[in-house]
Amino acid sequence: MKIVKLVFALAFISLLMAGRHPFYVSTTEIEYIAKSKEVGIAFKTFPDDLEETIRIFAGKKIDLSSKNKSENNQLISAYLQKHLSIEINRSKKELNFLGYEIDKEAIWIYFNIQKINSIKEMKITSDVMYEYKPEQTNIIHVNLKGNTSSFKLNSPNKEVLISN
Numbered sequence: 001m002k003i004v005k006l007v008f009a010l011a012f013i014s015l016l017m018a019g020r021h022p023f024y025v026s027t028t029e030i031e032y033i034a035k036s037k038e039v040g041i042a043f044k045t046f047p048d049d050l051e052e053t054i055r056i057f058a059g060k061k062i063d064l065s066s067k068n069k070s071e072n073n074q075l076i077s078a079y080l081q082k083h084l085s086i087e088i089n090r091s092k093k094e095l096n097f098l099g100y101e102i103d104k105e106a107i108w109i110y111f112n113i114q115k116i117n118s119i120k121e122m123k124i125t126s127d128v129m130y131e132y133k134p135e136q137t138n139i140i141h142v143n144l145k146g147n148t149s150s151f152k153l154n155s156p157n158k159e160v161l162i163s164n
Contacts, residue, residue, distance in 0.1 A: 023135075023137070024046075024049060024129065024132075024133040024135055024136045024137065025045070025136070025137045025138075025139065026043065026044065026045035026126075026128055026129065026136070026137075026138050026139070027043070027044045027045070027138075027139045027140075027141070028041065028042070028043050028044075028084065028124070028126060028128075028138065028139070028140045028141070029041070029042045029043075029044075029141045029143075030086070030122075030124065030140065030141065030142045030143070031142075031143040031144075032116065032119055032143065032144050032145070034118075034145070037114070037115055037116050037117055038112055038113065038114050038115075038116065039086070039088070039093075039112060039113040039116055039119075040110075040111075040112050041084075041086070041095065041110065041111040041112065041113070042108055042109070042110055043080065043084065043108070043109040043110075043111070043128075044106050044107070044108050044109075045106065045107060045128075045129070046105065046106060046107070047064045047065070047102060047105075047106070047107040049129060049132065049133070050064065050076070050107055050129070051063065051064055052132055053079065053128075053129045053131070053132040054075050054076065054079050056131060056132055057075075057078075057079050057082075057131075058075050058078070058079070060075070062075055064100070064102060064107060065102060072100070073097065073099065073100070076097070076100060076109055077097035080095070080097075080109065080111070080128065081094075081095055081097075083126065083127050083128045083129075083130075084124075084125070084126050084128055085124075085125045085126075086113065086122065086123070086124055086125075087121075087122070087123040087125075088113070088116055088119055088121070088122055089118075089119065089120050089121055090121065090123075093113045093116075094113070095111040095112075095113060096111055096112050096113065096114065097109075097110075097111055098110040098111060098112060119144055119164055120163070120164050121161070121162065121163050121164065122142065122144070122161075122162045122164075123159060123160070123161050123162075124140055124142070124151075124159070124160045124162075125158055125159050125160075126138045126140065126153055126158055126160075127155070127158040130155040130156075130158070134155050135154075135155075136154070136155060137152060137153070137154050138152075138153040138154075138158075139151070139152055139153075140152075140153065140160055142160075142162055144162065144164055145164070149162060
């Protein structure tokens with residue numbers, strides 16, 4: 001029995017070391033900062049999944065850890081602008097791409113929306129990476145006026161509506 005457990009443990013460790021993971025998930029954190037009249041957006045996922053998604057989207061292979069940040073920025077921004085959108089008070093807002101960083105086994109991508117005086121209603125649409133993995137889960141956390149709401153989206157569901 002110990003040999004079976006050892007073999008299973010070694011196989012599991014090998015799978016982890018190979019860079020594969022058994023689930024496909026992203027997290028989007030959205031926060032309204034009333035003082036600066038700005039919405040901050042932080043998107044987090046696995047870099048290898050995003051690279052493959054962008055390869056499908058743009059027909060081009062990218063390496064997020066490479067020094068070609070300018071091209072990576074353009075491709076990441078174009079992809080997320082198409083697959084992640086925010087409407088505030090029934091008006092679609094442009095996401096201003098701020099950049100990205102690799103943090104161990106994750107990539108963080110940052111956006112903001114400026115000049116937001118108040119939020120009565122926010123609609124978030126996210127079908128990020130659904131075309132890559134239909135089993136993709138997109139978790140969305142929204143912090144408005146100190147109240148945090150969390151949502152889980154799986155294909156084909158892609159919209160969240162919050163009324164204040």
